[in-house]
Amino acid sequence: MTFSPIDPVRLTASLVRCPSVTPAEAGAIALLEEALTAAGFTCSRADRGDVANLFARWGPKGHARSFGFNGHTDVVPPGDPGDWRFDPFSAVEAEGRLWGRGAADMKSGVAAFVAAAIDLVRQSPPEGAILIAITGDEEGPARDGTRALLDFMAAEGEAMTACLVGEPTCPEEMGEMIKIGRRGSQSVAITATGVQGHAAYPHRAKNPVSAMARLAAALVAEPLDAGTEHFDPSTLAITTIDTGNPATNVIPASCAMTVNVRFNDLHSGESVVAHLREMAAPIAQDTGVTFAFDPGPTSPAFLTPPGPLSDLVAAAVEAETGRTPVLSTFGGTSDARFIKDHCPVVEFGLVGQTMHQVDENVETAHIHQLKAIYARILQAYFA
16 A cells, blocks of 8 residues: 655644644644554544643554653744734645744754654554653643653553654754753842932942842852863853832832753753852841842753764664754753653754744745655664
């Protein structure tokens, strides 16, 4: 029996037409479930809260060679549709590109892998299993998405032996970068509390603004580290300082500051908070101002060391693009931070220059190329 190959551009366009702004499913998960079920995948919904999640498996459960793919169909809001060249959910093809919210991040990656996987199991069924985990909560809080899928897999005895995440990884040229890890992220809200007073009599007050300014200067003056073998130096950004004080002649009682630290594998969320406390301690002692720290959720740093999985992906990328990809850990967080405790994981996808922007778009030729790369990865893995 002969089968017509799945067109990844057409599948991407169908997904883009689903206005699945987090956490709305908007038909995207259902569309994938229908296509995968028709191809012989066993599909299960792992919905949690108001988030739709899809788990699909082809092949035997618990096989020693179970290749996994993780991606998301949720997208960020498009903003004012009037600012777009085309309606953000119309999936218009023009000038060799597909336009629309999610075209780059990352409905094209999902479509390319699903298309490659369906073609493989129909035309040359592998010895092993293919597991596909798609969430609708990557762009949102990420509490009930990939985490829920991993909880579902644990409960059902499902396991990936390796995983590929299809996030856009290439800065400018197709095939130039694979992500083998990600920096961690820790935001901390800091409150300095002093004693309110008249600005003409500063000795009668304890100024939290001055104390906070000293802390801010100290935090940005000295790097956290010099980087590691696979990571750039950690960074600290002050994102807001505020007193809420409308008066010009009053020293306020408190001052708030928020910092965000993007850290490498030398640190954890706990060590970042400990560093902030250590930096604040001498300032508190000197000024009499107290500091309180309220950490937000931690996204841990992780690394899949260069080895068989990254070699396999790199070989497929080079075969299709002619480029030897750089193995990188740069950029923001992704759902791979949850998968890294389950199995080895790397990320490879399209050029991400327009993701989250007005007029988000990708080259249609790159979507076809991505499908070919994913097909090579699957063939090589099961060979």
